[in-house]
Amino acid sequence: MLFVDTSVAADSELCKASRSSANGTWRRRILWVHFLAAWGLSGTMAIRAQNPPVTDLTNISLEDLMNVQVTSVSKKEEKLSQTGAAVYVISQEDIRRSGATNIPDLLRQAPGVDVAQIDANTYAISIRGFNDRLADKVLVLIDGRTVYTPTTSGVYWDQQDVPLEDIDRIEVIRGPGGTVWGANAVNGVINIITKSAGDTKGGLVRTGGGSQNAASGLVQYGGEIGQGSSYRVFENYSNTGNLTLPTGQGAADGWHMFHTGFRSDWTLSPHDTMTVQGDFMQTGEGQTISVVFTNALPLMRTFNDAVTTGAGNFLARWNHTLSNGSTMSLQVYYDRYDRHDEGVHEGLDTFDFDFQHHWRVGERNDVVWGVGYRSTSDSHTAGYGKTYLPLSQANNLFSAFVQDQIRLTQSLSLTLGSKLEHQPYARFQFEPSARVVWTPTDRQTVWISASQAIKEVNREQEGLQIEPYTFALPGGGFGVAQYTGNLNSQAERFRDFEIGYRAQPAKRFSVDVTAFAGLYHNLETLDPGEPYFTTDQGPPHLVLPSSFGNTASAHTYGAEVFANWNATSRWRISTGYSAIHLNVILDPGSQDTNEPERADNTPENQVQIRSQVNVTRNLEWDSAAYYVGRLRDGGNGPVPAYTRVDTRLGWRIGRHVELSLAGQNLLAPRHAEFHDAYEVSNTLVERSVLGKITLRF
16 A cells, blocks of 8 residues: 555645746736836837947957956956866857757857756756756855855755856856855856946847747847946746656746846946845746645645745945955845745745955965855755754855965966865864966966865755655555754865866867866765654654755766867867766665665766857858766666757847857657656656747847
8 A cells, every 4th residue: 555646746735836826926917018018129229339249259259258357266356267176167148059048058158067957947956966956066156145045955956047148157066166156066066147227228039939948038229327327127927838757748847937126237436346136936837746634634635736926135335445456355145935845835035145246466476365254044844754853054154365375487387375264063163275276378278276165954854754655555555755954963064176178279179178086085874773653743644754864975077178260261160078986885774765866867878069150241050969967867767868969040120130050959859867866756758849029129
């Protein structure tokens, strides 16, 4: 006797009420979208034209690309060609010509980044292993604002939206970044940097629709505020349709998103600038989940559940240049989100303060240092089979870092640094690093690095209580599995060693190679306890308890390579390959069976080839092929290897109109990319087409 109802239709009155309320709310929001779109269109006619897209990527030399300024490695500008880290930059032109409609699909371009779509609104994204829906070893930032949740240390990707036209670049660091960014920058950092408001003056209207992304639209305009200051405001909307369950049944994972935001950039004096920006977002989406109802044991059901989110943030950043040429910055932001998911209402308030100072000491030392403070306050309600103890909690994080780049010779430099953090659960933690960079010629760079990063203990590890499934007992009766947090959880530690080579051996060709090896300690495990009978929460039943621990370690090694080749003046080819081996080892006495499976969530090989062709001056043809290796256990059984092919045709009409038609996943009608172990049923990614019109006034 198995207490599971596999009916997809929800018969829970709570779920019906939630979905009905969400639908009514969304009808009102759609009316607002139409109103704001009409208002924005009328407003754009009166302001001067927004700048057209930048020069075609194929007309930019590879030398220019190698000298792109990046800031994510050291919190200061430095040339990509001379950076002592594995960095990949997705430029605005890459974004425009990708045909992608969201940030996760853009990240497929970066070698070493594992992007897997779970359903229409849920993604698993990681770098160098340990991928799952709540991947907790990659730090994601949007304009310096961290977007992971301290509840799980993961990222809700359905809550992260930036109009793609407003992204200046995405800097992807593969490898630790804890020395300057702190907790959770373990396997990598994804830093999304938007354009200054001064670069988006004028009006922009974009609309699109297709087989999967049923409708989308952006209305935006910007202008000047006095002399030397500017602003932009936007309204963004998207409607993504339902996908299909592996059983062939239609799913209920559609996704509606409504997003409004603004940014203003001010020149206060010859030495002072300020940025003020904010975002407000609401989403309505669905998912198929399998959960236990702890208030009606042994009831366990699989049904369609409504998910709603609301989020907003406000950020201010002041930059000042001192008389000696050194610079300092002060950034403050407030972030709030509310999420209704699996019957749980989660609310989180975050206040963050960050100060840093960059100055040169003598002729050889280039120093960056800073201090930070973050306050978080969360609140939860009990869900279907999940709760947090206590339901509400406030935490503080204090940090300080210093990093010194020492020029040993004209071509050799040594960078030393460390971050000190006082974390809510794991107390004081150090995250040191050392990098040596050698540039024997202007077109070659060799670097080697060693560093340590920390993944902080989260609310789930300390205070989660969940009953994930029920089961029948021989001879009658039932049992319940129960997972609980551990007040003695420890921070996970990662020690990383890397060597890289970056070169432009010919005018039309550049290459970047990285090899890495790392050791993980105190990995999170789920250790079983002694079974017992109880009469709590229902009829007498057996409980199989497990609690979070830190009784595993792992070692990893691999390599990444990517190259750019300007085959002709009109044709660029970019290729990438990444390979990784990950082995998890349980400590003596550990009985966890889940942690070794997390290594199987990582494809050992990934290959990508992208082609950008200017067929004529106004006609573009862009294509990309991605091969992703087999997952031995994607959370609920193996996931076969797959090859994905995307293509896009773009046509510019004059300087202000752009038409495009894009196709994604063209090789197969549908395929699976990931199986999830966190209650949510995966759906199949489908072949799709999307048309888009962009007008600039």
